Amino acid sequence: MPVPETLRADCGNCFGLCCVALTFARSADFAIDKAAGEPCVNLQDDYRCGIHQKLRGAGFPGCTVYDCFGAGQKLSKLAGVSWREQPGQEMFAALPIMRQLHELLWYLTDAEQRPETAPIRAELRQSLRHVEGLTLQPVLDVDLAKERSSVNELLVRTSELVRGKxxxxxxxxxxxxxxxxxxxxxxxxxxxxxxxxxxxxxxxxxxxxxxxxxxxxxxxxxxxxxxxxxxxxxxxxxxxxxxxxxxxxxxxxxxxxxxx
Missing domain, CATH: 2.160.20.80 (E3 ubiquitin-protein ligase SopA)
Structure with a gap:
């Protein structure tokens, strides 16, 4: 399916939010412990990863698996200034919520583009507009459980239409x-x-x-x-x-x- 670029991670237009907001626990996925809100030791001044090309070999395969669905650059654009210029706690708290909303947009985009979903396409498009609207307002107030439940009903119907009996x-x-x-x-x-x-x-x-x-x-x-x-x-x-x-x-x- 053609995917809007807004749903693809664009690290070049993000303040390295996932490298700061998220917690790392020393394990097979991460070589270090890192608390939420603490910048990763590999994060450079330009908000890029200093070992991006060798993350797996350096003990950070967890970083190569993570995908924000474009939530990082969306929050960075909405904020306008980085967490280095002003306290970033609210931006960090918003990242996992924005990521889940963008994930829902990914699923809805997939569903809306399937030929088999013609019977529910109007509902899918309405849901897409609604969730997109949520990403353009303060997301800390979003009831994620409610939104996921509503979208899931459409995704289940999509699955039934596409897969058949x-x-x-x-x-x-x-x-x-x-x-x-x-x-x-x-x-x-x-x-x-x-x-x-x-x-x-x-x-x-x-x-x-x-x-x-x-x-x-x-x-x-x-x-x-x-x-x-x-x-x-x-x-x-x-x-x-x-x-x-x-x-x-x-x-x-x-x-x-x-x-x-």
Whole structure:
């Protein structure tokens, strides 16, 4: 799907908010502990990462997985001045909320552009306008639970329209598939919403038009898998997975640089 540039992270027009606002815990994902509101040691004066090209090798793979959906540059533009020029606590608190609103816009954009959603397109467009409007006002007052619930109803209907009626074996919503061996499995049009696919073997699997919203794909083997047309896939999900040059991903996503 064509994705508005406003929903893609643009670090060049952001005050490095994710490098300051978020908490790092020393682990396999982060080489250091960092408190929320404390600038990362790798953040430069120009708000760019000093080790961006070697984050994984330097012990920061968690940074390569994170995607703000364009929330960082939106907040930076709205604020006009950085957290270095004025206290940034409100900007830092707003980042996770703005990110979730932009994530909803990503899903709604995906849904609105599907030919199968013609019956609910007017509702999708209305929801898109509503959520976009929320991002242009102080977001700290937004009732996220209410907004997510309202959008989710439309996304569920979208999934049903796109995937059609499927057999029970393809209804795997929230399934625990951690480490599952599903290489070359036919999961086309499957409902994998919220499924736990951590370190699962999906090499060569058919995931065309599958619903993958909220699925945990950390270290999932997607080498040779086909995700053409898969519903609601995000950059964070593919960044967290393992793939290769033969992995087919939705056109809206960028191929992760660590995939071989």
């Amino acid at each position: 499927q057999s029970k074996k393809k209804e795997r919503r929230g399934a625990d598939l951690v480490g599952a061996r599903l290489g070359k499995a036919d999961l086309s049009r499957a409902n994998l919403r919220g499924a736990y696919l951590i370190a699962a073997d999906l090499a060569g699997a058919d995931l065309r038009l599958a619903d993958l919203i909220g699925a945990d794909l950390r270290d999932c083997d997607l080498r040779g898998a086909d995700l053409t047309g898969a519903l609601f896939v995000t950059q964070s999900q593919v960044n967290a997975a393992q793939g290769d040059s033969s992995t087919r991903i939705p056109a809206s996503l960028l191929r992760p640089t660590h995939w071989q």
